[in-house]
Structure formats: C-alpha cells, structure tokens
Amino acid sequence: MNIGFFDSGIGGLSVLREALAVLPNENYLYYADQDNTPYGTKTRNEVKKLAFKAVEFLTSRRIKALVIACNAATSASVEDLRKKYDFPIIGMEPAVKPAVTKSLNGGKRVLVLSTALTLREVKFQDLVARVDTGHIVDMIAAPKLVEFAERFVFEGAVVEAYLRELLPLERITCYGTIVLGCTHFPFFRKVLSRILPDDIDIIDGNRGTINHLHDVLKSENLLNTSSEKGHVLFFRSGVPVEDPAVIEKYNKLLKS
Numbered sequence: 001m002n003i004g005f006f007d008s009g010i011g012g013l014s015v016l017r018e019a020l021a022v023l024p025n026e027n028y029l030y031y032a033d034q035d036n037t038p039y040g041t042k043t044r045n046e047v048k049k050l051a052f053k054a055v056e057f058l059t060s061r062r063i064k065a066l067v068i069a070c071n072a073a074t075s076a077s078v079e080d081l082r083k084k085y086d087f088p089i090i091g092m093e094p095a096v097k098p099a100v101t102k103s104l105n106g107g108k109r110v111l112v113l114s115t116a117l118t119l120r121e122v123k124f125q126d127l128v129a130r131v132d133t134g135h136i137v138d139m140i141a142a143p144k145l146v147e148f149a150e151r152f153v154f155e156g157a158v159v160e161a162y163l164r165e166l167l168p169l170e171r172i173t174c175y176g177t178i179v180l181g182c183t184h185f186p187f188f189r190k191v192l193s194r195i196l197p198d199d200i201d202i203i204d205g206n207r208g209t210i211n212h213l214h215d216v217l218k219s220e221n222l223l224n225t226s227s228e229k230g231h232v233l234f235f236r237s238g239v240p241v242e243d244p245a246v247i248e249k250y251n252k253l254l255k256s
C-alpha cells in the first residue's frame with residue numbers, strides 16, 4: 001500500500017525528499033493541487049474543501065497513511081480529516097518550539113516565515129501562545145516565494161530583490177533563527193543563506209515530520225518490509241502527471 005502526500009503544489013516535494021531518505025522502500029503517491037495553488041491566500045473553508053477532495057482521490061488509490069505536506073492545508077483540515085479517516089494522518093507545523101529553545105539560549109528572537117493562512121489560523125496562534133513564553137516570536141507572510149517556486153524559480157535577481165525587501169538587513173539582526181513555515185520555502189535555503197547573516201539559523205520541520213511518520217508507521221505495524229526501493233507516482237489535482245519533462249523537474253527537486 002502507498003503513503004499519500006499532498007500539497008497545493010510542489011512544496012510538499014521538500015517533505016517527500018526527506019521521506020525518501022528515511023523510508024526509501026515505501027511507495028508514494030504525490031498529489032500536487034496545482035490547479036488551485038496557492039492555498040496560503042485562500043480562506044480556511046476553501047482550503048478545507050480542496051484538502052478533502054485531494055484526500056478522497058488519494059484514498060481511491062489505496063493509501064495506508066497520509067502526509068499533509070502543507071502547513072496551510074494542515075491548519076485548515078487536519079482535525080476534520082482525522083475524524084473522517086482512520087489511517088494515520090501526519091500534518092505539518094512550523095518548527096517554532098525548537099527555534100524558541102535555540103534562540104532563547106542565544107538571547108535572540110525568532111522569525112517565522114509562512115503564508116497568511118497558516119499565520120492567522122488558530123492552530124498556529126495556539127502553538128505560539130504555548131511555546132513563546134518569552135515573547136520572542138515574530139511572523140511574516142512570504143506569498144511570493146510560493147509563486148516563484150511554482151515557476152521553478154529558486155534563485156536569481158528577482159528572488160533576491162524580494163527577499164531583501166522582505167528581510168532588510170537592519171531589521172533582521174535581532175533574529176537568531178528563521179523558521180520556514182511553508183513547505184515551498186526549503187527550496188530557497190541556498191539563496192536565504194546567501195543573503196542572511198551567517199549567525200542566523202534557518203530551520204524547517206520536514207525531518208521531524210518524517211521521523212514522526214516513521215514512528216507512527218512502525219508502531220502501527222505499517223512499515224513496508226520489502227527490501228526493494230519504492231516508487232513515486234505524481235498527480236496534478238487528480239490527473240496523473242505523464243509529461244516526462246515535468247516528472248524530471250519534480251525528481252530533480254527530490255534529489256536537490
């Protein structure tokens with residue numbers, strides 16, 4: 001049986017990339033809802049509907065577990081999806097807790113970069129209220145990074161100009177950690193490292209999420225015991241992706 005992954009687009013590939021490293025023998029179905037990207041600027045209800053549609057499609061192809069490889073879709077739908085389906089459902093959550101611990105030690109602040117939907121949702125607000133005891137967490141939406149990523153533009157003058165405007169040097173020296181709270185953003189790690197001061201850590205929750213997936217599959221006896229390498233099938237909003245050029249682009253990101 002497969003493990004289903006879904007995201008509004010290609011962002012979830014940054015999570016699948018970790019899954020392939022930790023659980024290479026599993027078979028994966030990756031649903032990129034690219035007919036409806038972006039999610040981050042939509043309402044909670046719109047995204048919830050799209051998430052249910054994606055999961056209905058994935059279940060029709062038989063899945064034993066689901067990774068909602070999207071922070072926005074997790075905020076909008078994880079609780080309701082768990083009420084409907086009884087297979088394990090793993091969601092994304094910005095890695096605020098480790099960032100706070102790290103930054104408090106260094107006397108610095110934390111900046112969460114995400115999308116508008118994730119940042120305004122109760123799930124995130126509750127998380128910050130719980131872990132940000134020192135009131136050191138700030139947040140900012142970076143919707144254009146999602147647009148750039150969907151066009152496979154991960155560096156260059158336009159991306160750098162946007163990031164420099166969003167994160168001007170004089171405003172960011174107070175930060176010890178930047179949390180990538182959108183799964184599209186890890187693809188910008190290289191350019192971020194280049195423009196940010198060296199002492200700012202950039203973290204995401206992808207590996208933690210996949211370690212959690214591993215533990216859940218193990219405890220529920222769902223790990224694939226085959227010693228053969230698994231495969232990944234891609235779908236765009238429910239339609240199999242067959243164009244070799246597109247598949248090649250996806251695979252390149254999985255190997256990046």
Ligand code: DGL
Nearest residue numbers: 008011039040071072183
């Ligand atoms: N990749 C998604 C996330 O982690 C959302 C991007 C979007 O479609 O706005 O939130």
